[in-house]
Amino acid sequence: MFSGGVGILSPVTSVCFRLYSSYIKNARYLFHLKENDDICRQALKLGSFYLFHNLSPFLRNIGSSYSFPAVSSSELHKILIEHERNEQMMEESVLIGCSDSCSAEFAIDLGSLERSRLETELGGKFTDLRKASLQLRVKDTPLMSQAQALLRWHESHQYCSKTGKPTQKNLSGSKRVCQGNGLIYYPQMSPVIITLVSHRKRCLLARQDSFPAGMYTALSGFCDIGETLEETVRREVAEEVGLEVESIRYSASQHWPFPNSSLMLACHATVLQEELCINTAEIESAKWFSLEEVEEALKWQKVPPKQEDGTVPVWVPPKLAIANHLIQEWVQEQRSHLKD
Ligand SMILES: NC(=O)C1=CN([C@@H]2O[C@H](COP(=O)(O)OP(=O)(O)OC[C@H]3O[C@@H](n4cnc5c(N)ncnc54)[C@H](OP(=O)(O)O)[C@@H]3O)[C@@H](O)[C@H]2O)C=CC1
Numbered sequence: 582m583f584s585g586g587v588g589i590l591s592p593v594t595s596v597c598f599r600l601y602s603s604y605i606k607n608a609r610y611l612f613h614l615k616e617n618d619d620i621c622r623q624a625l626k627l628g629s630f631y632l633f634h635n636l637s638p639f640l641r642n643i644g645s646s647y648s649f650p651a652v653s654s655s656e657l658h659k660i661l662i663e664h665e666r667n668e669q670m671m672e673e674s675v676l677i678g679c680s681d682s683c684s685a686e687f688a689i690d691l692g693s694l695e696r697s698r699l700e701t702e703l704g705g706k707f708t709d710l711r712k713a714s715l716q717l718r719v720k721d722t723p724l725m726s727q728a729q730a731l732l733r734w735h736e737s738h739q740y741c742s743k744t745g746k747p748t749q750k751n752l753s754g755s756k757r758v759c760q761g762n763g764l765i766y767y768p769q770m771s772p773v774i775i776t777l778v779s780h781r782k783r784c785l786l787a788r789q790d791s792f793p794a795g796m797y798t799a800l801s802g803f804c805d806i807g808e809t810l811e812e813t814v815r816r817e818v819a820e821e822v823g824l825e826v827e828s829i830r831y832s833a834s835q836h837w838p839f840p841n842s843s844l845m846l847a848c849h850a851t852v853l854q855e856e857l858c859i860n861t862a863e864i865e866s867a868k869w870f871s872l873e874e875v876e877e878a879l880k881w882q883k884v885p886p887k888q889e890d891g892t893v894p895v896w897v898p899p900k901l902a903i904a905n906h907l908i909q910e911w912v913q914e915q916r917s918h919l920k921d
């Protein structure tokens with residue numbers, strides 16, 4: 582049943598596993614891998630590995646689409662030997678999940694190996710994460726983002742911020758431990774709210790001057806320490822556009838890897854008034870949009886071309902961004918109100 586390490590689990594644990602759904606089996610198996618270096622070491626010998634080079638994921642182009650392929654443990658072993666690396670380097674991998682058949686999945690950064698040679702041997706390209714996110718199918722991006730975020734966290738937490746001594750990752754990469762005083766560090770994400778504000782039949786979309794021309798999206802902002810989700814929504818809406826939030830409705834969440842790991846918490850909010858007071862230190866422009874205008878903006882699948890007058894039509898972030906989900910949800914709700 583478990584191709585990656587079940588033999589190490591006690592018979593009692595294995596019997597319990599048989600009663601569970603595959604989701605629970607996987608969750609329990611991953612828990613053991615995270616906690617126990619010996620089980621994880623066994624899983625490394627049978628697992629599959631997603632490859633990165635200085636945090637750029639490896640993509641392969643097949644016809645008109647791209648894949649984020651994994652190599653087997655034996656293939657990775659062969660690559661390391663051919664590039665004159667010790668097989669011990671496999672232990673630099675981080676655990677990112679497991680397949681339905683409980684085969685462990687890891688990510689490894691091969692940044693110390695020659696990039697162009699690897700690309701030729703593997704038949705693909707190490708691609709910048711932003712570009713890769715747009716090339717991959719939306720359903721394949723979360724795994725790639727998660728893997729890159731975890732590798733990035735390990736790369737930037739090599740030393741203890743209290744003692745200055747090196748930290749050591751456990752085998753799965755679920756934590757790092759200070760070699761000086763045993764302090765444990767866990768991978769972190771910053772909570773960020775993203776809120777689609779609406780008033781009567783219009784919703785509010787805004788842009789920062791760093792956005793590509795024409796792109797408008799929902800308001801967003803990092804949670805301050807100690808704040809609740811609701812408090813952040815109220816504060817950010819007040820700070821950025823000078824509106825008082827009346828009601829908040831949670832919608833969904835998403836891990837967002839740019840520029841560092843964020844947990845995007847998406848909400849709908851209604852406001853009491855519509856007169857905007859834009860904080861230009863934060864955003865360049867914010868406007869109310871009707872259903873028709875939002876439907877028009879959603880039609881663009883990629884950056885629209887400049888019009889004759891030199892302007893770029895309004896467009897919204899692509900499907901991989903939770904902003905798109907919030908906007909689509911609002912459109913569906915408006916359409917259903919029209920039918921009522
Ligand atoms: N997935 C999606 O659909 C969307 C994702 N986002 C993401 O949400 C995030 C936040 O949006 P944004 O509106 O810019 O946020 P804010 O409105 O909070 O403003 C960003 C500024 O806040 C400061 N800041 C405070 N805390 C942090 C922290 N923990 N990490 C980094 N900066 C912090 C930084 O200022 P300083 O640099 O001066 O220190 C930064 O420039 C962005 O990373 C963006 O990529 C945004 C919209 C859509």
Ligand SMILES: [Mg+2]
Binds near residue numbers: 800802821863
């Ligand atoms: Mg903001």
